Amino acid sequence: GAGVSQSPSNKVTEKGKDVELRCDPISGHTALYWYRQSLGQGLEFLIYFQGNSAPDKSGLPSDRFSAERTGGSVSTLTIQRTQQEDSAVYLCASSFSLLYEQYFGPGTRLTVT
Amino acid sequence: KQEVTQIPAALSVPEGENLVLNCSFTDSAIYNLQWFRQDPGKGLTSLLLIQSSQREQTSGRLNASLDKSSGRSTLYIAASQPGDSATYLCAPLPDNFNKFYFGSGTKLNVKP
Numbered sequence: 001g002a003g004v005s006q007s008p009s010n011k012v013t014e015k016g017k018d019v020e021l022r023c024d025p026i027s028g029h030t031a032l033y034w035y036r037q038s039l040g041q042g043l044e045f046l047i048y049f050q051g052n053s054a055p056d057k058s059g060l061p062s063d064r065f066s067a068e069r070t071g072g073s074v075s076t077l078t079i080q081r082t083q084q085e086d087s088a089v090y091l092c093a094s095s096f097s098l099l100y101e102q103y104f105g106p107g108t109r110l111t112v113t
Numbered sequence: 114k115q116e117v118t119q120i121p122a123a124l125s126v127p128e129g130e131n132l133v134l135n136c137s138f139t140d141s142a143i144y145n146l147q148w149f150r151q152d153p154g155k156g157l158t159s160l161l162l163i164q165s166s167q168r169e170q171t172s173g174r175l176n177a178s179l180d181k182s183s184g185r186s187t188l189y190i191a192a193s194q195p196g197d198s199a200t201y202l203c204a205p206l207p208d209n210f211n212k213f214y215f216g217s218g219t220k221l222n223v224k225p
Contacts, residue, residue, distance in 0.1 A: 004156075033213065042215050042216065042217040042218065043157075043202070043204075091156055093157070099144045099206050100162075101162045102147065102159065103159060104156040104159075106156045107156050
């Protein structure tokens with residue numbers, strides 16, 4: 001079956017621009033997670049969604065970051081006024097429910113110039 | 114905050130060797146622990162998920178053990194192959210449904 005998909009696979013943007021990253025989870029998965037991985041660094045947890053519950057946004061690195069999940073399926077991560085330190089690979093994962101096995105997408109490589 | 118440490122950071126072995134990757138975590142209040150592999154430029158692939166009530170979980174040549182009380186998990190790879198070359202990550206998942214932490218990984222190179 002189809003796995004987790006993310007788009008775009010690569011995004012180059014100028015400092016100060018807004019970007020929107022998209023994640024399509026596996027069908028039927030109620031939990032969705034966002035992480036980022038900077039060059040040579042480990043995975044940093046950003047936010048998760050479980051069903052229709054409001055997410056805990058405390059893991060987002062700044063108020064320039066926001067995320068939403070519409071209809072319990074597709075999720076978008078938006079970064080406003082991008083900075084060079086936002087350059088990273090943004091990974092999305094989904095699971096059947098919270099704390100079940102997570103399945104990852106291929107990631108979006110964001111480069112801020 | 115959960116601290117996750119993986120030792121060694123890198124490992125190079127000849128093909129056919131059995132090897133052990135270590136993961137330690139500071140907060141034992143976990144629901145389960147998942148092991149992943151990450152190939153260069155790719156996302157993560159789930160290998161094994163071991164529940165906090167379990168001691169071991171096996172899949173093919175892989176065996177993961179968990180000692181929750183001591184905050185340790187090991188991933189045993191039997192008869193390693195060049196295709197096993199990747200970075201291996203562990204992720205103890207918290208039982209407070211709060212944040213999710215990953216180790217920085219062990220980069221494995223299996224030489225033909």
